[in-house]
Every structure is written in C-alpha cells, then in structure tokens.
Amino acid sequence: xxxxxxxxxxxxxxxxxxxxxxxxxxxxxxxxxxxxxxxxxxxxxxxxxxxxxxxxxxxxxxxxxxxxxxxxxxxxxxxxxxxxxxxxxxxxxxxxxxxxxxxxxxxxxxxxxxxxxxxxxxxxxxxxxxxxxxxxxxxxxxxxxxxxxxxxxxxxxxxxxxxxxxxxxxxxxxxxxxxxxxxxxxxxxxxxxxxxxxxxxxxxxxxxxxxxxxxxxxxxxxxxxxxxxxxxxxxxxxxxxxxxxxxxxxxxxxxxxxxxxxxxxxxxxxxxxxxxxxxxxxxxxxxxxxxxxxxxxxxxxxxxxxxxxxxxxxxxxxxxxxxxxxxxxxxxxxxxxxxxxxxxxxxxxxxxxxxxxxxxxxxxxxxxxxxxxxxxxxxxxxxxxxxxxxxxxxxxxxxxxxxxxxxxxxxxxxxxxxxxxxxxxxxxxxxxxxxxxxxxxxxxxxxxxx
Numbered sequence: 001x002x003x004x005x006x007x008x009x010x011x012x013x014x015x016x017x018x019x020x021x022x023x024x025x026x027x028x029x030x031x032x033x034x035x036x037x038x039x040x041x042x043x044x045x046x047x048x049x050x051x052x053x054x055x056x057x058x059x060x061x062x063x064x065x066x067x068x069x070x071x072x073x074x075x076x077x078x079x080x081x082x083x084x085x086x087x088x089x090x091x092x093x094x095x096x097x098x099x100x101x102x103x104x105x106x107x108x109x110x111x112x113x114x115x116x117x118x119x120x121x122x123x124x125x126x127x128x129x130x131x132x133x134x135x136x137x138x139x140x141x142x143x144x145x146x147x148x149x150x151x152x153x154x155x156x157x158x159x160x161x162x163x164x165x166x167x168x169x170x171x172x173x174x175x176x177x178x179x180x181x182x183x184x185x186x187x188x189x190x191x192x193x194x195x196x197x198x199x200x201x202x203x204x205x206x207x208x209x210x211x212x213x214x215x216x217x218x219x220x221x222x223x224x225x226x227x228x229x230x231x232x233x234x235x236x237x238x239x240x241x242x243x244x245x246x247x248x249x250x251x252x253x254x255x256x257x258x259x260x261x262x263x264x265x266x267x268x269x270x271x272x273x274x275x276x277x278x279x280x281x282x283x284x285x286x287x288x289x290x291x292x293x294x295x296x297x298x299x300x301x302x303x304x305x306x307x308x309x310x311x312x313x314x315x316x317x318x319x320x321x322x323x324x325x326x327x328x329x330x331x332x333x334x335x336x337x338x339x340x341x342x343x344x345x346x347x348x349x350x351x352x353x354x355x356x357x358x359x360x361x362x363x364x365x366x367x368x369x370x371x372x373x374x375x376x377x378x379x380x381x382x383x384x385x386x387x388x389x390x391x392x393x394x395x396x397x398x399x400x401x402x403x404x405x406x407x408x409x410x411x412x413x414x415x416x417x418x419x420x421x422x423x424x425x426x427x428x429x430x431x432x433x434x435x436x437x438x439x440x441x442x443x444x445x446x447x448x449x450x
Contacts, residue, residue: 029063059125110134129402136409144172161229181216186294188220223254258301259327263308286424291315319404323375345382360397389428
C-alpha cells in the first residue's frame, strides 16, 4: 500500500479530523502515523478502513511514504516487529481490541526492505517486498507533468482480431518540432497510478526535468483480449493453450504474446501499435533512442522484443523476468522457450542492447515452468560472459514488483546514461567496473546447516 499527499499535510489532517467522514476513507501512511502520534480515537477505525481483515490477521498490513511506514496487526499477544532482520519499534495496543500498531522510519530509500513479527517467540507474517520509495518516485513541486491520453483500443492484424488497450504519455517538454525518444511498457495499465506501487509517470517527469533522461513519449500497452474473435487462428491457438493448462483465455493470450520466443510480438508493436503512435507524434526511429520494459512475463517480453528487433529497441529493463519454459513447444513453429535465452545469448549473434535485469532469491519455483531466480542468474552470467552492457540487481524479494519499482529511478538513469540526442547509434560495451567483477554464484540459504 503506497500513497502520498499532494497537499499541505498539517492543514489537510486538521480538516479530515474535523469530520466524521474521515473514518470511512482509507488513510495514507502519513495520516495513520499522525493519528498514532496523537493517540487519536480515530486510529482504530482508520486501520480497519485502510487494511482488510485478512491482512491484519496474516500480519501483512503496511503502508508507506518514502522512509516513513505504518504497520498494523491483529494478535492476541503482543507482537514484536522485526525490520530487515533487526528489532523494530515497540508495538502499541489499541484499547478494546486485539489491534497493534507501530510507526517506523526505514532507510535507505530507493531500496527494498523486509519486515516480520515475533508472536509468542515464533516468526509470523511480514513481507520480503517492502519498498521505501525515494523522492524521484513522487510528484515534486515545480516539476511539470505531462499528459496521459484516454485509453486507445487497437484491433490486431498480426494477432488477428485481438483487441489491445494502450495509453500514450506525452511529457510537458515535448516539442513536435523535435523528435522524442520512446519507451514502451508491457502490462501498461499497472504503471499509470501516480500514487500506486509502480509510479512510472512520476519518475519520468522528475528525471526529464533533471535532464537525466531524454524527453520521451511513453506508450503503455496492455496485453490483448481475443475473446470476441472466436473464428480466428489466434483464438484457436490461445484457446487450445487455455484448455490444456487450465488458464483463463485472457491470461493465455497474455502468455502467448509475452512468453513466446519469436518476433511476432515485436512486429505487432512495431508495425501496428507504434505505427499509430508515430502518426500522432514526432518520435525518433533509431533503436538508440528506444527502450522497452515489463515485469514477469512482460519482462521476458521486453528482452525478447529487443533481441528479435535490435534495430527497433536497444535499451531493456526486466523486472522478475519469466525466462522459463512457459510457452516452450506450445507453437510447433517456435523451437525455443524462455528457458533457452541464456544459451541464445551465448551462441547466437551479438545484439547491440543494454539490459537491466532484476530478480530476487524468493522468486517462483514451479513444477510446470522452472525456476525464475536461477533463470535470471543464468541469463545474467551469459550476458556477462559475452560482454554485454548489463546490470543485474538481485535481492531477497518474491515474484513482486516492489524491488523493480523502488529502483526504477536508478534503472532509468543507468539505462539512459551518456545519451546524446545528436547521435543515432552507440556500440554498447560492458562497463569496466562490471567487467572486473566475477560471475554470479549461488549459495543455498533456506536449508538448515549440515
């Protein structure tokens, strides 16, 4: 739960506390912290309206704003809060209930943290994905904001009959006389909430204003829907996969788009969606000025698009990328699966791409598809061996966007570093610091010592 205040905090708190309607609204982290600080009688209702009962019972309820966090739990005995493996602030009880709460200041920002509880001496609840967002993830005073389009619906040709929603974000600094850079986001709608857990629009605004990234048009593309085109070859392909793997038709369409190792999705972006965007805006055509990103299946999708069409995309960010066997052998015409990408990097022709990979040690391990964490480690080592310009951020998180999102400002600065708008190409080379480091090795951390 991540929310922020876009108003004077003290004045708004006074206004809210003066009305009984406040108890019926969800509270931000800063509001909850202020209620706790003043021992307000409204805190109990604010907690109940902000968190669902399962979160409170499971010990997973939290809300944060920058380094300031509020934690709440329902427990019969006093719980002890543990943050990043160390004792946190003392939990305080709410009279007449089994609710406990604590406020904490957690540093550093721009990093992922963790929390849990000790209840009757036993570990309980918590999360490994606690993002402490830094200032660049919030709207800043004086920074101009761009314009997000209404939802645009595209009917596919390469995926015959598929309906896809997308949005176009145009920064305030865009000048139609000057071609802008481009960045494409898979699962695009997940990034559009400025007050949510993937605040990409804030990051883009702030970094453009600081001139740390170029002026860019951002395109946020949702996975398509084939349900209303039942007589097309794409429908029959996706329906077959859906029936065999017991996945919904919409989820199966997303997997077919994102997890398939071919140039089909890259062509769809290039020839259909981006062609529509380019008809409206002056966008640079060189791959040097084009980036692509996504998370989970959207992460491998971003890498795959650049791998298949390095003349269109040369900069990639992948969060918790699904470099696994999800679409392996589902299409007889496609020989490779996502799990083959380390070998493809090692043995196929070098692509001129720059790549940031992010994953965590507690990512998925599934019988059907394999290991996300090990797949990302293997890919990172393959990129290193072949001298790619890459960065691998590996933490302790789960299959969750928290780690990737909290680092997004850092990722964007790294991805677009040394960008020169007077150029149309650059040969990417492995950074000297990365080159001097050893390859990634693994250690087993979740078993008892032998």
